[in-house]
Amino acid sequence: MSERKVRVRFAPSPTGPLHMGGVRTALFNYLFAKKYNGDFILRIEDTDQTRYVPGAEEYIIESLQWCKLQFDEGVSEGGKYGPYRQSERKAIYKQYADQLIASDNAYFAFDTPQELDDLRAKYEAEKKTFTYDSSIRKSLKNSLAFSKDETEKRLASGEHYVIRFKMPENSVIIMQDIIRGEVKVTSSTVDDKVLFKSDGMPTYHLANIVDDHLMEISHVIRGEEWLPSLPLHVSLYRAFGWENTMPQFAHLPLLLKPTGNGKLSKRDGDKLGFPVFPIYWPYGETARGYREDGYFNDAFINMLALLGWNPGTEQEIFTLEEMIKLFSLERVNKSGARFDPEKAKWFNNQYLQKKTNEELADLYLPYLQGKGINAGKMMVAEVVALVKERVNFVHELWEQSFFFFQAPESYDENVVKKKWKEETPEILKNILKFLSGISFENRNEMEEELKKYLETNQIGFGQVMNALRLTIVGSGMGPDLLTIMSMIGRDETIKRVEKGLETIKLHQV
RNA sequence: GGCCCGUUCGUCUAGUGGACUAGGACGCUAGGUUUUCAUCCUAGAAACAGGGGUUCGAUGCCCCUACGGGCUGCCA
Numbered sequence: 001m002s003e004r005k006v007r008v009r010f011a012p013s014p015t016g017p018l019h020m021g022g023v024r025t026a027l028f029n030y031l032f033a034k035k036y037n038g039d040f041i042l043r044i045e046d047t048d049q050t051r052y053v054p055g056a057e058e059y060i061i062e063s064l065q066w067c068k069l070q071f072d073e074g075v076s077e078g079g080k081y082g083p084y085r086q087s088e089r090k091a092i093y094k095q096y097a098d099q100l101i102a103s104d105n106a107y108f109a110f111d112t113p114q115e116l117d118d119l120r121a122k123y124e125a126e127k128k129t130f131t132y133d134s135s136i137r138k139s140l141k142n143s144l145a146f147s148k149d150e151t152e153k154r155l156a157s158g159e160h161y162v163i164r165f166k167m168p169e170n171s172v173i174i175m176q177d178i179i180r181g182e183v184k185v186t187s188s189t190v191d192d193k194v195l196f197k198s199d200g201m202p203t204y205h206l207a208n209i210v211d212d213h214l215m216e217i218s219h220v221i222r223g224e225e226w227l228p229s230l231p232l233h234v235s236l237y238r239a240f241g242w243e244n245t246m247p248q249f250a251h252l253p254l255l256l257k258p259t260g261n262g263k264l265s266k267r268d269g270d271k272l273g274f275p276v277f278p279i280y281w282p283y284g285e286t287a288r289g290y291r292e293d294g295y296f297n298d299a300f301i302n303m304l305a306l307l308g309w310n311p312g313t314e315q316e317i318f319t320l321e322e323m324i325k326l327f328s329l330e331r332v333n334k335s336g337a338r339f340d341p342e343k344a345k346w347f348n349n350q351y352l353q354k355k356t357n358e359e360l361a362d363l364y365l366p367y368l369q370g371k372g373i374n375a376g377k378m379m380v381a382e383v384v385a386l387v388k389e390r391v392n393f394v395h396e397l398w399e400q401s402f403f404f405f406q407a408p409e410s411y412d413e414n415v416v417k418k419k420w421k422e423e424t425p426e427i428l429k430n431i432l433k434f435l436s437g438i439s440f441e442n443r444n445e446m447e448e449e450l451k452k453y454l455e456t457n458q459i460g461f462g463q464v465m466n467a468l469r470l471t472i473v474g475s476g477m478g479p480d481l482l483t484i485m486s487m488i489g490r491d492e493t494i495k496r497v498e499k500g501l502e503t504i505k506l507h508q509v
Numbered sequence: 510g511g512c513c514c515g516u517u518c519g520u521c522u523a524g525u526g527g528a529c530u531a532g533g534a535c536g537c538u539a540g541g542u543u544u545u546c547a548u549c550c551u552a553g554a555a556a557c558a559g560g561g562g563u564u565c566g567a568u569g570c571c572c573c574u575a576c577g578g579g580c581u582g583c584c585a
Contacts, residue, residue: 013585048584113583120582129581175540180514189512197583204585228513228580253515254578261577306534310522314533333515333522336578340520343535391545400547402572415545465544477546 004106004245006038007218009070010064011208013045014056018063019282020290020339021223021255021264024304028252031305032071032200038218042074043211044085047201055283063278066297068320073437073447081215086207093202096138097163097195098238101143105239106195108161109142110154134169151358151392153323165205165236178219178250178329185231193232205229209236213246221250222453224336250329253308256338274341294393295344298349303344307337321362349392357381363394368471371398373405382487386479400478404487407496408474411504415476419466425501428471430457432497440490443482450482471500 010026012018017353018026033040042064044057061076073079083089105469109132116132123130137144142164143151173186195206200205202210212220230249235244255264269276269288279289280299291301303316311326318326352360361381368375375383387400438449452463469481472493478484485493 011585015585045585050517051584077512109583111583127510131511131581160583164583168560177514183513185513191581194583199583201583203583208585214515223579224514225579225585251514256578258520263578297571307523308521312523312524316521316534335515337522338520340535343521387547389549419545462544469545475546478548481544 004049004218005216006033006036007041007216008033008038009041009043009212009215009217011043011045011222012020012060013048013051013204014053014060015048015051016053017054017277018056018060019264019266019276020278020304023063023067024255024307025221025223025252026064026069027067027301027304028309028327028329028332031324032219032221033072034324035327036388041079041081041215041217042077042084043072043215043478045204046085046087047197047204047207049087049199049201052452053283058077059279059281065290065505066279067301068297069301085420086202086211089207089211090201091197093210094200097202097206099144100165100195100239101163103239104166106163106165107137107143108151108155108392109140109192110161111141111157111162112160114140116419121285122323126187126204132164132165132248133191134188137166137192142384159191160198162198163238164192164195165195165232167192167232167234173234174208175230175234176248177227177230178248179253180227180251180334183227183230187231187235189237190231193229194237204391205232205236209233209240209242213237213240213242213245214435216245217247219250220247221252224251250332253333253334255307256336258290258339258341263336272341274344283326291493295348296351298343299348302351303347308333317347327463345392352392353389355388357385357388360384360388360394364397367395367398370404371405375405379487386483403473403484407492407499408472411470411500412475415466416504419470420504421463421467424467427459428467428497430500431464431468432494435490435494440486440493441478443486446482446486465507468497470504471497 004100008029010029012022012026029039034037036123037076040078042061044060046052046057057075062069071077073081073084075084076459078084090226097106101108116130120130132140144166146154168187168188173185173187175183175185177183185202193205194203196202212218217447230251234246237243256262257264257268257275264276266276266287268274275288275290275293275295277289279288279290279291281287291297301320302316302323305318305323305327309327309332312331355363357383358377362386364380364384365375365377383401384397387397388402391397432449434453440446451461454464465481466476469476469478472481472484472488488496
C-alpha cells in the first residue's frame with residue numbers, strides 16, 4: 001500500500017460565480033483530505049484568458065470561507081508548491097509540451113480555428129462528426145503530415161501553432177475510478193486534444209496533469225463531466241512516464257435540476273425560486289446566494305453532503321467534524337442527484353431549532369432594528385422562544401412575531417368573516433372593562449380571572465378568544481393569546497382591542 | 510450521431526445473493542393535541558425501468574432493450 005500523503009485540490013476556473021455543485025465538489029475534497037490528515041489545496045485554473053471574470057476568484061474564496069472549508073495551500077494561503085494560479089505558472093508548461101514532442105507523444109498543428117470550424121461544419125452537413133484523431137491527422141496541417149523542413153520553416157516564420165497530443169492508436173485504456181470501478185475505453189475513440197494553445201497557454205488537459213504531478217496530488221476528486229477525458233489524462237501520465245505516481249481518480253455524480261431534465265444550471269434558481277450559488281454574486285447579471293437567503297452555512301454544507309453521499313445510517317444531521325470522520329469515497333453514489341429545494345429548507349429548519357433563544361435573538365435583533373424596532377435582547381429571546389418552531393429562517397421570525405412589537409395594520413378578511421359575529425362588539429366592550437381591572441403580570445393568573453369572568457357571564461371561551469386574537473394579532477395565527485397579551489401589556493392590549501372595535505365595525509358597514 | 514456513465518417511493522437515499530411484508534428522511538394525505546394558526550404526535554398512500562440469463566434463491570451478478578445524464582472546443 002502506498003504511504004503517500006493525501007493531497008487533494010479543488011481547481012475551479014474563475015469564469016463566474018461558483019455554483020453549489022462546485023461547492024459540493026470542494027466539500028468532498030475537503031472531507032476526504034481531512035479524514036486522512038491530508039492537504040486541501042486551492043488551485044485557480046485560469047488558463048483561458050478570454051473567459052476570465054474579475055471578482056470570480058475572490059468570490060470563490062469567500063464562498064468557501066463562508067462554508068468553513070479551510071485550505072491548507074492556495075492562492076491566499078501560499079505553500080511550497082506554488083504559485084497556485086495557473087496563469088502565474090505559464091513558464092512551466094511549455095517545457096512539458098516540448099518533452100512530449102521530443103518523445104513523439106505530441107505534435108505541432110498549424111490548422112487555424114477557422115479551418116477546423118469549416119471542417120466541423122462540413123462534417124455536420126453530412127451528419128458526421130469531425131474528430132481530430134489518428135484516422136485523419138496525417139491529412140491535416142501538422143508536423144506529422146509535413147516534412148521536418150516544412151515544420152521547421154513554419155515554426156521559424158512565426159506561424160501560429162498548437163501542440164496536440166498524439167493519442168495512442170488501437171489500445172484499450174483501462175482505468176480505475178474509486179467510485180465507478182473499472183472503466184475501459186478504446187484509445188481510437190479519443191481525439192488528439194490540444195495541449196498547448198497558440199496564445200502560449202496550456203489547455204486544462206496539460207496544465208492539470210503537470211500541476212497535479214508537480215504538486216504531488218494523490219487523489220483527483222472532480223465532477224462526472226470529466227470522466228470522458230480520463231483516458232486522455234491517463235494517457236498523458238503514461239506519456240510523461242509518471243504512471244507510478246499518478247493520482248487516484250474519483251468522479252462525482254452530477255447535481256441535477258429539481259424538475260425537468262439536465263444538470264443544475266444558473267437559470268434554474270430564478271425559475272424555481274431558490275439560490276444556485278452559495279453567496280450573492282454582485283457583478284453583471286447578479287445572482288442570489290444561500291447566505292443572503294438566510295441559510296446557515298452548516299445547514300447548507302450538511303444538505304450538500306447528503307446529495308450523493310451518506311454514511312449508511314439513518315442520521316441526517318452532521319457537524320463538519322462528524323462528516324470528516326464518516327466520509328468515504330466508496331460511499332458516494334454513482335448516479336446523479338436531483339436537488340430538492342424543499343429539503344434544503346428542512347435542513348435549515350433543523351439547524352435553526354437547535355440554536356438557543358439567545359443565539360437566535362442575536363440574529364434577529366439586527367433585522368428588527370432594520371424595521372425601526374428597538375427591543376431588548378431578553379424580550380426578543382422570549383419572543384423567539386414562542387415562535388421559533390414555526391419558522392425555517394431567521395427572517396421568517398418577523399411574520400410570526402411582528403405583533404409582539406407593533407399593532408396589526410390590517411385584519412384578515414377570512415377570520416373577520418368567520419369569527420366576527422353580530423354580538424362580538426358587545427362582548428369585547430365588556431371584556432375591555434374586565435381587562436382594565438386585572439393584572440397583566442402573570443399569564444396563568446390572567447387565565448384564572450378570565451375563566452371566572454366568562455363563567456359568571458355565561459360566555460364561551462372560543463366565542464371571545466378568536467375575536468380578541470383578531471384585534472391583537474390581526475389574524476387567526478400566533479402563539480397563546482394570553483401570553484401575547486401579558487407580554488405587550490395592558491395598555492397596548494386595550495389600545496388594540498379598541499382600535500379593532502372601531503376598524504372592524506367599519507369594515508362591516 | 511459517436512463515446513462514456515448511470516437507473517430502488519414524486520425527491521434524497523438504505524440495501525453489497527436468503528434477515529425484504531424493500532427501511533429512513535423530505536414532501537403529500539388523514540386523524541389527534543392546540544380557544545386560533547403553526548409546531549408536535551399517530552397513521553396512510555408511495556419504488557426495485559423492462560426482458561432474458563446465472564443461481565436452490567435475485568433489488569444486489571451477467572447480457573440486451575428502454576430511459577436518464579455527461580462529453581464530443583486553441584472552455585474548464
